[in-house]
Amino acid sequence: MSTRRLLVTSALPYANGHIHIGHLVEYIQTDIWVRFQRLAGNEVAYMCADDTHGTAIMIRAQKEGRSEESLIAEMREAHIRDFAGFDVEFDYYGSTNSEENRELCHEIWAALRKAGLVVEEDVRQLFDTEKGTFLADRFVKGTCPKCGAVDQYGDNCDKCGATYTPADLINPKSTLSGTTPEFRTARHLFVRIEDLHPFLTEWTQSGTHLQPEVANYLKGHFLGEPLRDWDISRPAPYFGFEIPDSPGNYWYVWFDAPIGYIAATKAWCKKTGSDFDSWWKTGPAEVHHFIGKDITYFHTLFWPAMLKTAGFKLPTFVHIHGFLTVAGEKMAKTKGTFVRGSTYLEHLDPAFLRYYYATKLSKGLDDLDLNLKEFEEKVNSDLVGKVVNLASRSAKFVQETGLATIYPEDGGLFAEAAAARDEIAADYDAGDFSAAMRKIMALADKANRYIDEKSPWTLRKDPSKADEVRQVCTVALNLFRQLAVYLAPVLPRLANQAGELLQTPIRSWNDVATPLVGTGVSPFTHMLKRVDEKQVQAMIEASKEPEPVAAPAVPATGAPTAAAGGVTPGASTDEATPVVDGPECLVAEPLAGVIAIDDFLKVDLRVVRVLAAEPVEKSKKLIRLTVSLGGDVRRTIFAGIKTAYDPATLVGRLIVVCVNLAPREMKGVGVSEGMVLAAGPGDKEIFILSPDSGAKPGQRLH
RNA sequence: GGCGGAGUAGCUCAGGUGGUUAGAGCAGCGGCUUCAUAAGCCGCGUGUCGGAGGUUCAAGUCCUCUCUCCGCUACCA
Numbered sequence: 136m137s138t139r140r141l142l143v144t145s146a147l148p149y150a151n152g153h154i155h156i157g158h159l160v161e162y163i164q165t166d167i168w169v170r171f172q173r174l175a176g177n178e179v180a181y182m183c184a185d186d187t188h189g190t191a192i193m194i195r196a197q198k199e200g201r202s203e204e205s206l207i208a209e210m211r212e213a214h215i216r217d218f219a220g221f222d223v224e225f226d227y228y229g230s231t232n233s234e235e236n237r238e239l240c241h242e243i244w245a246a247l248r249k250a251g252l253v254v255e256e257d258v259r260q261l262f263d264t265e266k267g268t269f270l271a272d273r274f275v276k277g278t279c280p281k282c283g284a285v286d287q288y289g290d291n292c293d294k295c296g297a298t299y300t301p302a303d304l305i306n307p308k309s310t311l312s313g314t315t316p317e318f319r320t321a322r323h324l325f326v327r328i329e330d331l332h333p334f335l336t337e338w339t340q341s342g343t344h345l346q347p348e349v350a351n352y353l354k355g356h357f358l359g360e361p362l363r364d365w366d367i368s369r370p371a372p373y374f375g376f377e378i379p380d381s382p383g384n385y386w387y388v389w390f391d392a393p394i395g396y397i398a399a400t401k402a403w404c405k406k407t408g409s410d411f412d413s414w415w416k417t418g419p420a421e422v423h424h425f426i427g428k429d430i431t432y433f434h435t436l437f438w439p440a441m442l443k444t445a446g447f448k449l450p451t452f453v454h455i456h457g458f459l460t461v462a463g464e465k466m467a468k469t470k471g472t473f474v475r476g477s478t479y480l481e482h483l484d485p486a487f488l489r490y491y492y493a494t495k496l497s498k499g500l501d502d503l504d505l506n507l508k509e510f511e512e513k514v515n516s517d518l519v520g521k522v523v524n525l526a527s528r529s530a531k532f533v534q535e536t537g538l539a540t541i542y543p544e545d546g547g548l549f550a551e552a553a554a555a556r557d558e559i560a561a562d563y564d565a566g567d568f569s570a571a572m573r574k575i576m577a578l579a580d581k582a583n584r585y586i587d588e589k590s591p592w593t594l595r596k597d598p599s600k601a602d603e604v605r606q607v608c609t610v611a612l613n614l615f616r617q618l619a620v621y622l623a624p625v626l627p628r629l630a631n632q633a634g635e636l637l638q639t640p641i642r643s644w645n646d647v648a649t650p651l652v653g654t655g656v657s658p659f660t661h662m663l664k665r666v667d668e669k670q671v672q673a674m675i676e677a678s679k680e681p682e683p684v685a686a687p688a689v690p691a692t693g694a695p696t697a698a699a700g701g702v703t704p705g706a707s708t709d710e711a712t713p714v715v716d717g718p719e720c721l722v723a724e725p726l727a728g729v730i731a732i733d734d735f736l737k738v739d740l741r742v743v744r745v746l747a748a749e750p751v752e753k754s755k756k757l758i759r760l761t762v763s764l765g766g767d768v769r770r771t772i773f774a775g776i777k778t779a780y781d782p783a784t785l786v787g788r789l790i791v792v793c794v795n796l797a798p799r800e801m802k803g804v805g806v807s808e809g810m811v812l813a814a815g816p817g818d819k820e821i822f823i824l825s826p827d828s829g830a831k832p833g834q835r836l837h
Numbered sequence: 838g839g840c841g842g843a844g845u846a847g848c849u850c851a852g853g854u855g856g857u858u859a860g861a862g863c864a865g866c867g868g869c870u871u872c873a874u875a876a877g878c879c880g881c882g883u884g885u886c887g888g889a890g891g892u893u894c895a896a897g898u899c900c901u902c903u904c905u906c907c908g909c910u911a912c913c914a
Contacts (some may be wrong), residue, residue, distance in 0.1 A: 177883060188913070260912090271912035354840080357914060369912075387912075428841090458841085458908070465908070494862090501842075502908065509849055512863055520876050528873035569850080573861070583877055592872035637913080665874055 139177040140413075140420040143169050144396045146430060147186035150210040151195060154217040154476040155397060156488065157459040157466055160503060163492050164456060164566070165425040166223040171563040171624035180401040180414060183218075184229035185211045188375035189388035190271060194311065196374070196612035203374045217476035221485040222627055227406070229399035231391050236398035237376050240391050244378070246445035252330055254364060260325045261316035263309040268372055270309055272318055277304035324381060325364035331440045332362055338439055338449065345435060348500055350453055351675065353435055365437060371835050376602040393438050396424070397447065411432040414448075416572045428455050428500050451477045454566055457502035471679035482674040486490070486626050487514045487666060493568040493625045511666045521579040522618050523629075523662045525586070526636060529611035531590050536605050538637070542613070542650040543606035548585055552578045552617045553648045559621055559645065568625070575621045582614035591794060613650045620647045685815075740812065740836035741828050743770070747780035760807065762792060765833030770794065773807040779821035791824045791836060 145165040148158060162183075169181045187207040196203040207230065229235070247253055261270045297649055309316045328335075339345060341355045366387065368378060373385040397415055404411040414420050426434050434453050442449050458465070461472035479488065491510050494517075495503045542549070555574055562571035589607040594600040619626075619633035620641050632639035640653045743762035746769070751757035756775040763769055772792060791812040798808045812824045826834075 180876090269912085274912085348842095356840085363914070365914095366912080389913085429909075429911080436914085438878095460907075463907075504849075506849065509863075514850085516863065516876090519874060524873060524876055526873095528877075532872075573851085576862075586872080587870080590870085590872080595872085659873095661874065663874085665876090674838045 136699065139172070141169075141172055141177055141179045141423060142400065142414050142420055143172075143179055143181045143423045144399075144425065145183050146424075146426045147184050147395050148214055149189075149191075149391065150185045150187040150207040150214075151191050153210075154214055155466070156461075156474045156476065156479060156505065159221060159223075159476060159488065160459050160492055160496075161427060161456060162218060162223045163221060163489050164454075164496055164568070166221075167489070167493060167568060167624045168423075168425070168454075168566065169224075170565070170627060171560075171644075174623055175560060175564075179226075180226070180400065180403065180409070181226050182229070182396055182403065183225045183227075184231060184233075184399045185214060186388065186392045186395065187230055187232040188373075188386075190268075190274070190369075190373065193372065193374040194274075202230070213477075216755045217480075220480045221476060226405035227399050229395060229402050231388075231395040231398070233533070234304070235401040235405075236391060236395055239398050239401065240376055240386060240392050243394060243441055243445040243447075244386075245439070248328060248380070248527055250330075250444050252327050252444065254325050254327050255322055256325055257320050258366065259318055259320045261307060261309070262319040263314060263316050264314055264834055265312040265314045267311065268311070269319070269321065269370055270311070274310050275307050275316060276305035276310055277783075314674040321370045322384070323366050323370075324368035324378065324384060325366050326437075326440075327364050328437065328440050329362045330362070332358070333816065334443060335362070335436055335440060336445075339435060344450060344452055346455060346498065346500065349431060349435065349453070352431070357432070357436060363464045364435070384695055389433055389437075390645035395435065395439075403496070416446070416448060417764050422448055423452050423454060424450050425454045425456070429459055432457055433575065451534070452520060453651060455500055456496070457500045459505060461505045462507065463504055468678070468680040470679075473680075474674060474678045478677050479674060481667065481677070482670045484663065486518070486628060486663060489624075489625050490514060490518055490572075496566065497570065498565055498567050507671050511668060511671060514666050517576055517579075518626075518663055519665050521576060521583060522615070522622070525579065525582050525611055525615040525618070525661060526662070528586060529591065529608040530636060530656055532595060532604055533608040533612070533656050534658060536601075537655040538612065538652055539605050539609040540653040542652050543609060545585070545610040547600075548581060548610065549613055549650055551581075552614060555621075556644070556647050563624060571621070572625075575618060578614070578621075579723040579737070582611065582618070585614070586611050598638055600822075609650075609652065612656070616641070617653060629662055634827065648826055653781070737795075738790055738793060741794045742789055742830045742832055742834045742836070743792045743794075744832045745785045745788050745790060748785040750777055750782055758785070760785070760811070762809075763832050764794065765831065768833070770808040771805065772809045772811060773805065774811040774813075776811065776813060776821050776823065779815075780823070785823075788823075789830055789832065791826065 143165060145162050148154060154162075156365075169179050172179050185207060192203055192206065196206045199206065211228075211230060218225070218228075261275050262268070263270050263274075304773050307316060308314070336354075336358050339350050339358065342350065345353075367390045368381065368384040369375070369387050371377075371383050371385065374393060375385040375388060378384045378386055400414050401411050403409065404414070412418075415422075424434055431453075434450075439449050441447075458677060459468070459475075461470075464470075464472070466473040479485075487510070491505070491513055492503070494513060535720070555578065559571050559574055562568065562574070586607070591604045591607045591611075594607070595602045615631055616637060623630035623641055630641045636657050636659065637651055639651055741764055743764050745760055746763050747759075747761040749759050751759055751773065755774050756777050758775075758777050758780065760772045760774055761769060762772060770792070793810045793812065794808075796810050798806050813821050814824070815821045
């Protein structure tokens with residue numbers, strides 16, 4: 136095949152968190168692809184960087200009482216260390232907070248201006264007067280105007296699903312300061328992307344740059360109607376780059392983040408002397424982005440639009456993958472399935488995860504499930520039982536003699552495995568790693584069968600058959616070497632070990648085509664250790680976040696740099712542990728402002744008895760309650776508590792209800808005439824209030 | 838609630854444009870082997886292809902309805 140030049144990127148990890156096994160799906164996937172391309176003789180530049188700007192970084196730095204720069208420098212170190220631990224090898228790891236990136240942002244911005252795509256518009260947004268900053272929807276919480284659920288974000292209610300703007304929110308509070316924000320208007324800059332609509336339709340629908348389901352998605356969701364202007368500025372204070380011709384405004388993080396791909400390339404070119412323009416402006420170099428499906432829209436609409444306008448090369452292909460689930464569910468800190476890269480590495484070999492992901496990755500956008508039992512079985516039986524075992528069961532018989540000098544007759548096994556080269560290469564190139572792994576393992580099965588048939592351990596007992604033993608092992612080790620080449624993109628260390636064992640390094644994909652003869656054989660040492668269930672369990676345990684009640688107070692830094700190695704497996708929390716209440720609830724929902732007694736008295740809270748409770752069929756969350764206030768005063772109340780309570784257990788209970796809320800129509804199921812008092816964030820964690828015994832229905836709470 | 842995805846053997850998954858008795862790996866069971874990291878080899882599958890209906894000579898594969906599960910709902914399209 137002719138040599139290709141490939142500029143490859145993985146999405147830039149945000150400098151606000153550590154790398155976890157979910158992120159690693161993408162970096163491992165990209166790294167495998169890159170290593171394959173290199174092995175196949177193509178020229179590759181693999182670029183990545185930290186994504187460092189935005190409100191979240193600014194707020195966290197503020198909270199930790201440090202500069203943004205020191206925060207992102209620390210995270211960068213951690214990210215680089217984690218990637219290296221998993222053998223993810225970038226040619227350059229940059230930062231969006233770099234001079235190269237600033238220059239490129241200026242350049243692309245100037246092009247957008249010149250093309251007349253930048254427009255200005257006023258945006259009315261909530262403003263935190265204490266912190267002096269505008270508040271994004273998710274930094275505002277309040278009471279849902281539709282269902283009355285408290286503690287809802289500024290854009291939609293996760294109790295009833297209503298969407299609205301922060302302006303509709305009842306009693307909005309800034310989650311930064313707890314104060315009541317006020318509306319202010321600011322001038323924002325927008326990119327009128329609609330001007331590029333025809334170009335984007337053509338580019339996305341050409342069938343060559345995107346997976347078909349992605350092209351469909353874009354066609355159905357965005358391209359069917361005019362594209363909205365893209366708000367790319369944020370008023371100060373903001374951690375990012377100030378817009379040169381609009382003082383006091385900063386580029387929104389999603390503007391400068393993808394430019395980080397180019398900036399990393401530029402920095403790398405400076406360092407190595409490579410010609411920047413040949414990668415991003417002219418010539419045959421291909422640009423390949425690997426991203427998760429969550430950021431599809433930025434990479435397939437805005438990004439091509441920006442590149443096109445500024446005269447950069449367009450992506451050759453955007454490879455989009457699904458998310459990681461663990462045991463069929465999304466990763467959860469409480470279950471210990473939210474495993475950081477660094478935690479994994481303390482317990483397990485990175486090769487295992489690389490191989491496991493490889494067996495699961497295919498061309499599609501499907502989510503990928505990490506099943507821990509399967510992980511263990513696959514690694515042990517495929518890698519140890521099949522592949523490494525080939526070397527392990529034959530190497531020592533030829534340690535003294537080395538390989539035969541002429542490749543022996545092997546019944547066509549070597550040629551057959553060599554013939555799979557193009558097919559396996561095509562699978563790798565297409566990103567269908569699972570298909571490649573299946574084919575490789577089938578070859579490993581054949582090789583093991585061969586050894587079994589030939590039984591060199593039996594032959595060895597007859598001194599006159601020494602030559603035959605050498606021949607059989609020469610075949611076995613050559614078959615092993617082919618597997619090591621085929622697996623080299625996934626398991627680079629194993630490829631090195633195979634090179635050492637047979638005293639000839641693996642350098643090229645074509646090494647599968649020529650058998651090795653006459654080389655020495657080094658003493659065999661274990662190449663991979665079997666996975667022990669205990670290691671997996673230990674990793675999960677170490678990843679579990681303690682129950683809130685037993686949690687030690689979060690350190691003042693607020694940095695969740697938890698307990699590396701500090702886990703005491705046997706530690707029990709059931710008794711004698713003094714209860715220490717963590718601050719996270721207050722953090723999640725800051726204290727409301729002071730009110731007068733009159734305000735409080737407006738709220739009529741009553742003890743009521745639940746007479747009937749039944750689930751609302753159409754709803755995931757609602758239960759219809761009929762409650763008695765004593766006498767024959769009844770109320771019907773819809774409460775969003777189905778996820779936490781079985782209706783039958785509520786009947787007969789005394790609970791507390793706000794009875795003078797305006798009745799509210801609930802999405803076609805009826806009218807709710809009150810609100811049940813309950814605490815907790817929602818889902819399974821909802822806790823209804825009850826009076827102590829002796830209270831009677833109808834009694835008011837003071 | 839909205840949007841998206843998925844439902845094929847115990848588990849994880851293959852099954853372009855519909856076409857012989859629906860496949861693989863792993864697990865499991867039985868036997869063999871003992872060189873090898875409790876590794877290897879041989880044999881063993883009556884699966885309502887989530888359910889119902891439809892189109893067709895023919896459907897896991899197309900259409901309609903339906904059930905279940907999962908994900909997303911981020912300064913956001």
